[in-house]
Amino acid sequence: MFLKEKRALVTGSTSGIGLAIARSLAGEGAQLVVNGFGEPDAIARIVEELSDASGMAASFVGADLSKRAGVEQMMAAAGEVDILVNNAGMQHVAPIEEFPVDKWDMVIALNLTAVFDAVRLAVPHMKRRNWGRIITTGSAHSLTASPFKAAYVSAKHGLAGLTKTLALELAETHITANMISPGYVWTPLVENQIPDTMAARGMTREQVINDVMLERQPSKRFVQPQDVAELALFLCREAAGNITGANYNIDGGWVAQ
Numbered sequence: 001m002f003l004k005e006k007r008a009l010v011t012g013s014t015s016g017i018g019l020a021i022a023r024s025l026a027g028e029g030a031q032l033v034v035n036g037f038g039e040p041d042a043i044a045r046i047v048e049e050l051s052d053a054s055g056m057a058a059s060f061v062g063a064d065l066s067k068r069a070g071v072e073q074m075m076a077a078a079g080e081v082d083i084l085v086n087n088a089g090m091q092h093v094a095p096i097e098e099f100p101v102d103k104w105d106m107v108i109a110l111n112l113t114a115v116f117d118a119v120r121l122a123v124p125h126m127k128r129r130n131w132g133r134i135i136t137t138g139s140a141h142s143l144t145a146s147p148f149k150a151a152y153v154s155a156k157h158g159l160a161g162l163t164k165t166l167a168l169e170l171a172e173t174h175i176t177a178n179m180i181s182p183g184y185v186w187t188p189l190v191e192n193q194i195p196d197t198m199a200a201r202g203m204t205r206e207q208v209i210n211d212v213m214l215e216r217q218p219s220k221r222f223v224q225p226q227d228v229a230e231l232a233l234f235l236c237r238e239a240a241g242n243i244t245g246a247n248y249n250i251d252g253g254w255v256a257q
């Protein structure tokens, strides 16, 4: 249990990739702060499971991170965190001329601005302890683009720049900042964008899965949330202490093309 004594906040950890990362960190003894939306009973079960796994009482902060006040409330409630996993994110799929401006604002606020706010509030404690891990869930869309995803691609490219900037600012401390960029991972976020993609491209569900999603992923297999979690766990190890400013793609070869 190499993360005993560490406190970890994983945003968007009630589902999908964030939940898998939270489970991995708890399995190594980290005390978890869970964030995200969901049914109270399901969240209570997650908190109980993570507490049992780590032996440290996990907690839940249900803040809406698309609002600056929500991020500030979360950071105040979470207390001093040693590991910050910026994972909460959303998608909206629409042609540029029809892209709803409120969806643009929301995607940029949640996927990009919330990370800036969480990091600026987490770093003072990490500096005091001279140890920290900032891990951000990017996307293959931090390195390449797809049509109809203007806000998401812009936000994820922005996160790539933010991660590199943090790495340089913090380089002489023992705080690292890295990004993990998955291709298509089978989670609710992916499942929920199928209807909009069907509408935007005039396709069936099977066509969207095979001809749009896995078409970009040469392995033809969805990444699993646990694959991302294993890499996040490695980035928390001391052996990863000199890895900073990196953007690791886990995408079945997508960005190799």
Ligand code: NAD
Pocket (backbone or CB within 6 Å): 011, 012, 013, 014, 015, 016, 017, 018, 035, 036, 037, 038, 063, 064, 065, 066, 087, 088, 089, 090, 110, 137, 138, 139, 140, 181, 182, 183, 184, 185, 186, 187, 188, 189, 190
């Ligand atoms: P998911 O929908 O399963 O989980 C998203 C999480 O974020 C949930 O816990 C949800 O409650 C939370 N969330 C959503 N809006 C929020 C808000 N306003 N405030 C606080 N929490 C909020 O999605 P996922 O696929 O696990 O995605 C997690 C991250 O991985 C996202 O940043 C996403 O962009 C990224 N990603 C996913 C894929 C994929 O194929 N699934 C690929 C690349 C990157």
